[in-house]
Amino acid sequence: MNEREALERHPFAAGLSDPQISALLPCARRVRYRAGAVIFREGAAATSLYLIITGGVALEQHVPGKGDLALESLGPGDLLGLSWIFPGGHWLLTARATTDTDALELNARDVLQRMDLDPALGFALSKHLVAQLCQRLERVRLQRLDVYRAPK
Amino acid sequence: MNTAGPMTPRPVVVRNIHIESDDVVTLDLATESEAWSFQPGQFNMLYAFGVGEVPVSMSGDPSQTDRLVHTIRSVGAVTEALCRTPLGGVVGLRGPFGTPWPMDTVRGRDLVVVAGGLGLAPLRPVLYDVLRYRSDYGRISLLAGARTPEDLLFKREVERWKQQAAIDVHLSVDRAPAGWNGQVGVVTSLLSSIDISAQTVAFVCGPEVMMRFTVRELQRRRVPAERIYLSMERNMKCAVGFCGHCQLGPSFVCKDGPIFRYEQLKSLFWLPEI
Ligand SMILES: Cc1cc2nc3c(=O)[nH]c(=O)nc-3n(C[C@H](O)[C@H](O)[C@H](O)COP(=O)(O)OP(=O)(O)OC[C@H]3O[C@@H](n4cnc5c(N)ncnc54)[C@H](O)[C@@H]3O)c2cc1C
Ligand code: FES
Numbered sequence: 562m563n564e565r566e567a568l569e570r571h572p573f574a575a576g577l578s579d580p581q582i583s584a585l586l587p588c589a590r591r592v593r594y595r596a597g598a599v600i601f602r603e604g605a606a607a608t609s610l611y612l613i614i615t616g617g618v619a620l621e622q623h624v625p626g627k628g629d630l631a632l633e634s635l636g637p638g639d640l641l642g643l644s645w646i647f648p649g650g651h652w653l654l655t656a657r658a659t660t661d662t663d664a665l666e667l668n669a670r671d672v673l674q675r676m677d678l679d680p681a682l683g684f685a686l687s688k689h690l691v692a693q694l695c696q697r698l699e700r701v702r703l704q705r706l707d708v709y710r711a712p713k
Numbered sequence: 714m715n716t717a718g719p720m721t722p723r724p725v726v727v728r729n730i731h732i733e734s735d736d737v738v739t740l741d742l743a744t745e746s747e748a749w750s751f752q753p754g755q756f757n758m759l760y761a762f763g764v765g766e767v768p769v770s771m772s773g774d775p776s777q778t779d780r781l782v783h784t785i786r787s788v789g790a791v792t793e794a795l796c797r798t799p800l801g802g803v804v805g806l807r808g809p810f811g812t813p814w815p816m817d818t819v820r821g822r823d824l825v826v827v828a829g830g831l832g833l834a835p836l837r838p839v840l841y842d843v844l845r846y847r848s849d850y851g852r853i854s855l856l857a858g859a860r861t862p863e864d865l866l867f868k869r870e871v872e873r874w875k876q877q878a879a880i881d882v883h884l885s886v887d888r889a890p891a892g893w894n895g896q897v898g899v900v901t902s903l904l905s906s907i908d909i910s911a912q913t914v915a916f917v918c919g920p921e922v923m924m925r926f927t928v929r930e931l932q933r934r935r936v937p938a939e940r941i942y943l944s945m946e947r948n949m950k951c952a953v954g955f956c957g958h959c960q961l962g963p964s965f966v967c968k969d970g971p972i973f974r975y976e977q978l979k980s981l982f983w984l985p986e987i
Contacts, residue, residue: 629891
């Protein structure tokens with residue numbers, strides 16, 4: 562699968578026209594991480610977004626007194642990284658590959674620029690972003706309910 | 714064979730105890746000679762003498778007739794007393810009661826088993842049955858969620874199923890230390906990692922909130938209401954449809970359930986305090 566096919570098949574680019582895919586393609590590069598590798602670290606500048614193709618990624622946070630905690634796992638079809646949406650943002654979490662992971666890394670500044678230049682592309686990507694956010698919010702809500710806790 | 718009436722507990726001896734986690738144990742119960750039979754999804758009323766009686770699902774292999782296996786979480790007076798029963802101790806037992814998981818409906822089809830927390834216990838007999846008659850079924854996926862990696866039930870066995878690859882096993886926990894290589898997140902998020910065919914049947918058991926989220930996700934994946942089955946829990950007294958204690962709308966969970974087709978529950982499932 563080449564970069565174009567990988568982008569076309571990823572839910573983040575679902576429904577985009579050929580010219581829109583072509584416009585995004587120069588922002589993307591294929592990246593591979595070995596199991597255990599850190600993809601980005603909490604506190605670092607958020608300059609990319611990642612479209613996971615295969616493998617798995619854990620989002621971790623350092624909690625003083627508790628050590629590093631894994632908060633969420635992402636897998637194929639997921640969008641890794643949200644802090645890039647607002648320029649100047651920093652990663653709030655550390656992302657670590659849990660298995661060998663294949664992804665497309667997109668340069669955030671270039672993507673945002675293209676979204677501004679082509680409002681139809683901007684709207685389409687924003688809809689996918691909102692869909693991802695809603696899905697993740699629903700998961701977090703259920704996680705917060707802590708439904709498996711003993712009723713005592 | 715049970716010659717006593719359905720309201721009379723029979724004494725059974727604790728033959729084996731397996732500590733699953735801080736507050737969950739699995740007890741093997743048996744008598745000298747009795748042969749037991751049950752269908753996956755059914756439950757017994759277990760009586761801790763002098764304390765009380767509660768419904769507990771069978772969690773063992775339906776083909777093993779020399780014992781009954783129950784996995785119990787200590788949440789209150791009765792379950793705590795049952796969990797503390799020593800090896801060789803005696804408890805009272807009535808059953809089996811209730812409707813089973815519809816194994817016949819699944820034959821020849823794909824099955825997705827979604828278990829949250831202790832919900833894996835009533836589903837384990839399904840997996841034993843499936844493994845025993847593996848060629849009768851299509852693709853089998855087990856999606857199991859727990860609070861932390863330590864709380865995952867039947868760890869060794871689940872790991873073995875994973876290695877054997879006869880079942881497609883996906884595990885997820887709500888929280889974990891960094892370095893845990895499994896999935897972190899709610900069990901419903903695992904549904905996106907499996908294939909769902911036009912013939913897929915889903916069996917779901919866990920806390921009711923988790924089942925609501927799961928049903929929503931299954932429906933999003935186009936599994937129709939008539940192919941989603943849920944195991945419901947309500948407090949019980951008689952377990953044979955006399956007392957009405959376990960009423961759920963027009964049904965009694967003890968005799969019309971605990972396994973229901975989602976289609977039967979649809980109108981009640983989203984109502985609070987039903
Ligand atoms: C059909 C059926 C099958 C069951 N299978 C199992 C099983 O395999 N293993 C197992 O450990 N338990 C199972 N249960 C639940 C078990 O019956 C209850 O945990 C038990 O009745 C609690 O009694 P108790 O006296 O220990 O606690 P109580 O003093 O009655 O309750 C203690 C606390 O637990 C809460 N509680 C009670 N029952 C439930 C429940 N069903 N779900 C969630 N919270 C509850 C109460 O609200 C209270 O906060 C099943 C229930 C049903 C109806
Ligand atoms: S427990 Fe008595 S009717 Fe169900």
